[in-house]
Amino acid sequence: MKKILILLGIFLVVIFIVNGAFRYKYNLERKAIIEAGTKISQEHIKEHFDSDFIITDYDIIDSSISSTMYLDGYIKGHKDVKISVKYDYKNKEVRGVGGPKWFLNSEKKDIP
Numbered sequence: 001m002k003k004i005l006i007l008l009g010i011f012l013v014v015i016f017i018v019n020g021a022f023r024y025k026y027n028l029e030r031k032a033i034i035e036a037g038t039k040i041s042q043e044h045i046k047e048h049f050d051s052d053f054i055i056t057d058y059d060i061i062d063s064s065i066s067s068t069m070y071l072d073g074y075i076k077g078h079k080d081v082k083i084s085v086k087y088d089y090k091n092k093e094v095r096g097v098g099g100p101k102w103f104l105n106s107e108k109k110d111i112p
Contacts, residue, residue: 033060033089037069041085044094045075048107052076053083063090075103 038055045053055073067090074083083099097104 030060033069034058036092037071037087037089040092041071041087041094044085045083045097048097048111049075049103050106050108051103053085054079060089067091068095075099078103 037058041055042053045051052075053071053073054076055071057072059070061068061070067088069087069089071085071087072082074081081100081103083097083103085094086096086098087093088095097107
């Protein structure tokens, strides 16, 4: 009976270690997605709209559904006006920008 309890204890410890390793990897991957999405979205807004994008919130969609991250915020100097960016974290590119018409119409036309 003692051997069974010892084996069960070892098994549980191994399960906890493996679980911890997976959580750690998940958190590192999530952090990398957030950092890349933030940087690329801010660069996109700067390049296409000549504005500074201040991010206030984000939502990452699970990769089993979609490789999309939504970033919400505002343009520096217009804190009351919501801007949102749809970012594809698999391809590391901005898929769309949402906001008021006056902001969207300010996009530079000569950028590919």
